[in-house]
Amino acid sequence: MIHFVLQEKLQRAVLEILPDADISSVLIRPCPEPKFGDYQTNALIGLAKRNKLNPRDFATQVIDKIEVTDFCQPIEIAGPGFLNFRLKIDALSATLVDAAKGKHLFYRTALKPRTIVIDYSSPNIAKPMHVGHIRSTILGYALAKTFRLLGHKVVTDNHIGDWGTQFGKLLVGWKQHLDHKALERDALAEMERLYKLVNNDCDKDESILASARKELVKLQDGNTENRAIWRKMINLSRHQFDEIYSRLRVEFDETLGESFYNNRLKGVVDELMAQGIAEESEGAQVVFFNNHKALKKQPAIVQKSDGAANYTTTDLATLEHRQKTWRPSEVIYVTDGRQQLHFQQLFALYDRWKPNHGIKLNHVWFGAILGEDGRPFKTRSGEIIRLADLLDEAEQRAYKTVSKKNPDLPKDERHEIARVVGLGAIKYADLSGNRHSDYVFNWDTMLALVGNTAPYLLYAFTRVRSIFRKLGDESLAQPESFALDQLEELALAKHLLRFGLVLEQVVDECRPNYLCNYLYELAGHFGAFYENCPVLQAKGETRTQRLALCKITGQLLQTGLETLGLETIERM
RNA sequence: GCGCCCGUAGAUCAACUGGAUAGAUCGCAUGGCUACGAACCAUGAGGUUGGGGGUUCGAAUCCUCCCGGGCGUACCA
Numbered sequence: 001m002i003h004f005v006l007q008e009k010l011q012r013a014v015l016e017i018l019p020d021a022d023i024s025s026v027l028i029r030p031c032p033e034p035k036f037g038d039y040q041t042n043a044l045i046g047l048a049k050r051n052k053l054n055p056r057d058f059a060t061q062v063i064d065k066i067e068v069t070d071f072c073q074p075i076e077i078a079g080p081g082f083l084n085f086r087l088k089i090d091a092l093s094a095t096l097v098d099a100a101k102g103k104h105l106f107y108r109t110a111l112k113p114r115t116i117v118i119d120y121s122s123p124n125i126a127k128p129m130h131v132g133h134i135r136s137t138i139l140g141y142a143l144a145k146t147f148r149l150l151g152h153k154v155v156t157d158n159h160i161g162d163w164g165t166q167f168g169k170l171l172v173g174w175k176q177h178l179d180h181k182a183l184e185r186d187a188l189a190e191m192e193r194l195y196k197l198v199n200n201d202c203d204k205d206e207s208i209l210a211s212a213r214k215e216l217v218k219l220q221d222g223n224t225e226n227r228a229i230w231r232k233m234i235n236l237s238r239h240q241f242d243e244i245y246s247r248l249r250v251e252f253d254e255t256l257g258e259s260f261y262n263n264r265l266k267g268v269v270d271e272l273m274a275q276g277i278a279e280e281s282e283g284a285q286v287v288f289f290n291n292h293k294a295l296k297k298q299p300a301i302v303q304k305s306d307g308a309a310n311y312t313t314t315d316l317a318t319l320e321h322r323q324k325t326w327r328p329s330e331v332i333y334v335t336d337g338r339q340q341l342h343f344q345q346l347f348a349l350y351d352r353w354k355p356n357h358g359i360k361l362n363h364v365w366f367g368a369i370l371g372e373d374g375r376p377f378k379t380r381s382g383e384i385i386r387l388a389d390l391l392d393e394a395e396q397r398a399y400k401t402v403s404k405k406n407p408d409l410p411k412d413e414r415h416e417i418a419r420v421v422g423l424g425a426i427k428y429a430d431l432s433g434n435r436h437s438d439y440v441f442n443w444d445t446m447l448a449l450v451g452n453t454a455p456y457l458l459y460a461f462t463r464v465r466s467i468f469r470k471l472g473d474e475s476l477a478q479p480e481s482f483a484l485d486q487l488e489e490l491a492l493a494k495h496l497l498r499f500g501l502v503l504e505q506v507v508d509e510c511r512p513n514y515l516c517n518y519l520y521e522l523a524g525h526f527g528a529f530y531e532n533c534p535v536l537q538a539k540g541e542t543r544t545q546r547l548a549l550c551k552i553t554g555q556l557l558q559t560g561l562e563t564l565g566l567e568t569i570e571r572m
Numbered sequence: 573g574c575g576c577c578c579g580u581a582g583a584u585c586a587a588c589u590g591g592a593u594a595g596a597u598c599g600c601a602u603g604g605c606u607a608c609g610a611a612c613c614a615u616g617a618g619g620u621u622g623g624g625g626g627u628u629c630g631a632a633u634c635c636u637c638c639c640g641g642g643c644g645u646a647c648c649a
Contacts, residue, residue, distance in 0.1 A: 025589050042591050080629050304647040311649050451597040459611050467608050536608045
């Protein structure tokens with residue numbers, strides 16, 4: 001909060017001296033070390049250099065133009081030209097008083113809300129969701145919630161893979177090898193079995209591959225029987241997807257699958273051909289990107305030599321639909337990093353097809369899911385850990401722990417705690433790392449109940465709640481100010497103020513791990529405060545102020561965890 | 573071959589427009605429950621950021637060359 005004010009004052013001061021300066025990079029950041037101060041800017045050094053000024057002289061001039069006595073001690077110049085700001089307790093106190101009254105929670109919503117479409121999860125029909133799908137789902141949903149918290153309009157769209165060549169094989173399997181009992185028991189597992197079976201047969205027998213192609217063509221031509229089977233496979237799959245989403249508490253505004261765009265595909269290809277963007281090559285319609293370094297040797301195929309469209313075409317139609325329907329300023333795709341080339345092609349192609357579309361096209365990619373052996377999980381062969389089993393085991397392990405730590409809690413409550421902690425642990429493990437890093441799947445890492453994990457944060461929250469349970473019905477007095485004379489109180493208070501900055505970093509770079517780090521540090525500050533500053537035993541104004549600090553910290557923890565898609569519990 | 577990504581403590585990871593002494597957790601060692609929950613807190617050991625060169629007042633971060641790994645690379649998504 002205060003840092004926004006400081007930043008604006010700083011930027012105005014810079015403009016007074018250098019009216020043409022680009023102030024977008026004149027930013028204020030927390031100091032890396034408390035001994036330097038609370039906030040710093042290093043932007044003046046580079047700015048001075050670019051304008052052939054002495055950085056320290058320039059810094060002195062800027063300071064003369066900034067009026068911050070309401071908020072800070074005199075600004076200090078350090079090293080080659082850093083400015084260090086040290087907050088006054090009064091300013092800190094005033095911000096906390098407002099927060100305690102519920103006027104704000106240390107962030108501000110966007111001055112100009114944007115519309116953002118976020119595409120995540122996107123599982124394929126007839127394949128069970130596995131651990132590989134969870135990262136897109138969890139990341140995408142956390143990003144959606146963060147954008148929304150900051151006041152943006154978000155449209156979430158689950159672009160389900162409900163069309164494509166795999167249905168030829170599936171149809172052959174369905175007609176020749178379907179086990180009805182198995183289908184009833186576990187529809188996705190049975191469909192997966194059919195796919196693998198036919199896929200193997202195709203490798204051995206050309207005629208089966210031919211019949212799969214025939215079934216696919218019949219489906220595409222609208223054959224009644226094939227359409228009915230296809231529709232049934234979609235319904236069965238979506239039913240199971242919805243169960244997973246319900247357990248994960250993940251939602252979507254739209255679920256427009258690939259098939260939604262079928263009747264637009266031919267038109268897209270025709271337009272690309274008519275505009276001279278696509279050209280014929282080896283029987284297919286392709287687009288070359290000769291003046292693009294990374295794409296030079298990689299044409300995008302928009303129509304296969306058999307006349308069928310493929311996923312590039314579908315994605316173009318999808319993007320067009322999103323542009324027309326929601327007029328977004330940004331479209332975010334949350335997928336794994338292996339699709340980078342595809343999205344580079346897609347974005348470059350869309351730029352040529354719809355010049356001046358003005359949309360920020362953003363591929364938010366994440367690292368591979370690795371097994372214990374360091375090899376990536378395979379989707380169509382090898383060991384697959386099913387999402388449902390994964391969630392079950394997380395809950396079971398958490399249940400064991402809570403039963404050991406707190407055997408006196410009612411069984412129902414222990415189950416509820418285990419659900420929140422177990423699922424939270426999985427989600428948090430996915431969110432807390434840099435998304436570009438590969439994800440090493442490991443039960444112990446995912447479900448560890450110590451360290452930078454969901455259980456640690458949830459535990460911090462239950463400690464807050466525990467204080468208020470003890471307090472009972474006693475009504476909370478509103479502090480008129482905060483003394484913050486204990487080190488731990490001061491550190492906690494200063495950390496609370498940084499929340500808004502962190503939220504903006506999350507949406508700027510689509511990296512929820514910044515929020516995880518922040519909450520982890522917040523829990524740490526609260527832990528130190530909790531150990532060293534008695535709350536209920538304190539008297540008078542000190543007690544009032546510490547209770548208010550607990551309340552605000554609890555609200556912030558809860559808001560932060562909810563934004564990440566985690567639930568909270570009262571005790572654990 | 574070409575393109576993209578990665579390489580940080582024993583392990584798992586972090587590091588905010590390039591920024592000040594590269595931070596956490598696990599594990600290891602030590603101390604703390606007659607103060608609100610010890611699933612906690614505090615302290616300590618542990619680093620040539622794969623290697624060389626360059627740009628810069630300043631490099632884990634940018635450029636370049638090596639070494640090692642992953643992924644992609646014309647009709648799967």
